[in-house]
Amino acid sequence: MQQLVLASNNAKKLKELGALLDPLGIQLIPQGQLNIPEAEEPFLTFVENALAKARHASRLSGLPALADDSGLCVRALGGAPGVLSARYAGEPRSDARNNAHLLEALANQNNRAAHFVSLLVLVRHADDPQPIIAEGNWHGEILTEARGEDGFGYDPLFWVPAAGKSAAEMPPQEKNVCSHRAIAMQKLLTQLADL
Numbered sequence: 001m002q003q004l005v006l007a008s009n010n011a012k013k014l015k016e017l018g019a020l021l022d023p024l025g026i027q028l029i030p031q032g033q034l035n036i037p038e039a040e041e042p043f044l045t046f047v048e049n050a051l052a053k054a055r056h057a058s059r060l061s062g063l064p065a066l067a068d069d070s071g072l073c074v075r076a077l078g079g080a081p082g083v084l085s086a087r088y089a090g091e092p093r094s095d096a097r098n099n100a101h102l103l104e105a106l107a108n109q110n111n112r113a114a115h116f117v118s119l120l121v122l123v124r125h126a127d128d129p130q131p132i133i134a135e136g137n138w139h140g141e142i143l144t145e146a147r148g149e150d151g152f153g154y155d156p157l158f159w160v161p162a163a164g165k166s167a168a169e170m171p172p173q174e175k176n177v178c179s180h181r182a183i184a185m186q187k188l189l190t191q192l193a194d195l
Contacts, residue, residue, distance in 0.1 A: 004028050006065075075114065076106065086098070114158065116158065136179070136185070138180035138183065141161070151168040
């Protein structure tokens, strides 16, 4: 497999996933480069949304496709923002507004435990009966204020106790070893090797 269509137009996600696949010589092509519109994400679970996005990109490109549906799950909020992480504060999408909304929702909470989820789905073709599915979870807690300049999304608010810093304080090469996407990608690559 030399090329994969990434079922996303998120430049930061492309960069992160591309860096993880680059050592294998796999070129990741963003769907927008092929004029593929974003798929609908009407489902309540990460796996259903990722599968819908992967099949959509593969069907319209004729190529194998990789989709990532990811988000932040906060224990005190019953798993929210969850699959709505990118649109937690509504449209238009805004990391700053999402982060502000999250801090507001947690204002009176002592339990700030949270985890990032990455659900990767790879389909070899649009009707692939056996998609490769891998899940990665990255545990931490939500800070009371943003820290760090790297990363994107909720990274400035996500404290990683094992590292002693926020996800946004980690250089990309460090984050690409321990993040939810890195964990999911390692699982996905192990399954690919077994095929």
